[in-house]
Amino acid sequence: MQNSRSSWKRILLTSGVAGALAVPLAVAPAAATDRTDWTVQVIASGLKNPRGVTALRDGTVLVAEAGEGRPGCAVGEKCVAATGAVFAVDGNRQGRVVTGLASVAEGAEAxxxxxxxxxxxxxxxxxxxxxxxxxxxxxxxxxxxxxxxxATLGTVFRTSDNKVLADLTDHETRLNPDGGDVHANPWSLVRSGCGFLTTDAGANTVIRSAPGGRTSTAAVVPKNELPSGAAESVPTGIAKAADGTVYVADMSGGQVDASRIWKIAPGGEPEVLATGMTNLVDIALDEKGDLLALSYSQAPLAGPPQPGAVFAVGTGTGDVTEIPTDGKLKQPTGIEADGNGGVYITNKTLGTDGELVHLSR
Incomplete structure (x- = not known):
């Protein structure tokens, strides 16, 4: 069945979906006894639609909170309010270090x-x-x-003065690089030179931005040609290795076992590194140079929420190994390695009672 781009972008909206440090994970089949070796600890709670997570070298962990739009918004109406934030955890201290960022949400039933x-x-x-x-x-x-x-929705901006550094929505609206529905939903970014590379889950693209606000299309992520029909790519997570290689995850229209991880060598074209996972929403590099990949759900998004999952993916081989989490990941969205053998994940990311959890063994 043909999956329309707009339908999957709506799923991203309604379901809450789209500098690496390290976690040493072997890319090999997990033994049955490993299932009790991993623990999931809640580090922070009460987060408002938490999305991506970033671990800094000094141990600080940052979480982007998409906010809650305007509380009390009429059902079916889209309302904007300054409820977005940046949340930080620094040792025993935690809290919002930036508030008042733009957030939009559609009014929901009581x-x-x-x-x-x-x-x-x-x-x-x-x-x-x-x-x-x-x-x-x-x-x-x-x-x-x-x-x-x-004004800052659909852009890359800095919080010190709300200056827009790259307008990804303008890029999609003017150019529509993949030729499909015009729809921008920027999701994740990495530094690249003096600018950034940003995935746009709505536009099926990776956009390069440079100083002065200049944007260009770094890659159009191709549709996934499945037996059931062509699925929109819906690129989400992005990571960049020290050698300049870029990795991009896609949801492939939410089809089971269809998500892909793309490998883009400097000056090269995107090549599929790994597939067979479902609903990938983020990736991160570990200290060995391999990847951690996060599944929002291992089942179709329609119907009751199903547990997410974490995978180790070998960047040299494309081998995929699931890391046991005992079904404790509920609508997870962002993943980052902590540099000490653990992983940070944003969990329960639909609504205002989201979590930051730490996965360790």
């Missing part, structure tokens, strides 16, 4: 969690503050209709 678009990934700004990529789920016209408070 008792239903509000799924928001807003900050989806964060990096430290060398000049102070943070660099944030924000989701949107739309076009420049739709953003304008939301009002002036929505």
């Amino acid at each position: 008792g239903a969690p509000a799924s928001a678009n807003g900050p989806s990934n964060v990096l430290p700004d060398h000049r102070g503050g943070y660099i944030v990529v924000s989701g949107l789920g739309g076009t420049t016209g739709e953003r304008t209709a939301l009002g002036a408070d929505a």
Whole structure:
């Protein structure tokens, strides 16, 4: 069955989905006894639609919170409010280090969690503050209709003065690189030279940005040609190795076992490194140069939520090994290695009772 781009971008909106340090994980089949060796510890709770997580070399962990839009928004109406944030954990101290960032959410029925678009990934700004990529789920016209408070949605911006460093929504609206529906939903970013590489889950692209706000299409992530039909790629996680190799994960329309991880060598074309996983929403590099991949759900997104999963993926071989989590990951969205043999994951990421958890053995 043909999967339309807009339907899967709506799933990203309604389900809450899209500098590496290390975790030494062997890319080999996990023994049955390993299932009790891994523990999942809640580090922080009460997070508002948490998305990407970033571990810094000093031990600080950052979480991008997409916020909750405007509480009290009428059912079916999209409302913008300054409820997005950057949350930090530094040893025993934790809390929001930046608040008041733009967030948009559609009013939900009483008792239903509000799924928001807003900050989806964060990096430290060398000049102070943070660099944030924000989701949107739309076009420049739709953003304008939301009002002036929505100006940073669908962009890369810095928190010190809310200056937009790259407008990914403008790029998609003007150029529509993949020729499909015009729809921008930036998801994750890495530094690249003096600028950034950003995945756009709505546009099926990886966008390069440079100083001065210049943007260019670094890659169009191809559809996945499945027996059931062509599935939109929906690129999500991105990681960059020290040698310049870039890795990109895609959801492949949410089809079971269809998610792919792409490997892009410097100056090369995207090549599939690994597949066979489902609903990949993020990836991170470990200290061996291999990958950690996070599944939002190992089942189709329609129906009751199913547990997510974590995989170790060999960057040299493409071998995939599941890391046991005993079904404790519920709608996870962001993953990062901590440099000490553990992994940070944002969990329960739909609504305002999200978690940051630590996976260790």
